[in-house]
Amino acid sequence: MAGIATVSLSNVPGMTEKVAVPRAAFIQYPFGRQIGDVGDREGQRRICGGMADLLESAKGPNTYVHLPYEWPEPPDQTKWRPDTPAPVFLKRMKEEEEARAAAK
């Protein structure tokens, strides 16, 4: 049965290449804003356009492109983590705290 053509975006090429996908466009933008910043429709359209170009041009699987656009803020000033850490991070923080207490 015929499949459906896909194109993915990813800001973690190391992970996506291990998964191995038909087509992926890589972008060095933060989690939660991989297409661009709030209100930047022109910039957002560039990323969607990059995905569309790849969808049309790729000739076979594992076709990856690195989009050239740079995020305007340095990584340590770029917010992407939620204000309340995810449950698994809260769990890890608690375990590290307990390990530190046990080591004393």
Add this chain to the structure above:
Amino acid sequence: MAITKVDSLFFHPGQKDRIEQMRANDPAETPWTPLSKPLSECRVTLVSTAGIFAKGDVSFDYDRERAEPTWGDPSHREIPRTAGQDDVEYSHLHIDTSFMAKDRNVAWPVDIFNDYESEGKIGSLADTLYSIMGYIPNFNPLIKRTAPLMVEKMKSEKVDAVFLIPV
């Protein structure tokens, strides 16, 4: 300065070990479906991993994730393309979804694809769009159960191409 190679650790250096420990699939096994016609004639849909669901629909199961932090809900939600910016929840617990809540196109480009349809860049946007919640440590149910359900619905709507947008 133009980026020539995207750095996987640029925003999240802490995931270095996790990436290194991942088992790599064999690229020779990567599935392939060519685009069957020009994009301007294709029906397109979107899949997000941002944990988006229509207001009034069932939430992703965060009670269980809070009780079992290494578990993540592997199910999906269908979102009508007519749902507007504020008709859905952006609920993923592992990222700051406040940017999406202000402008969904930062990671859920529905307005851009509506424009693409009007402009003729795509044939049409399908009636149904999709979201999963991307924190799924055990992804077997996603592959075995959720993905086939999404594909079945996409085929019933004659979708030709999917834009996958992880967050």
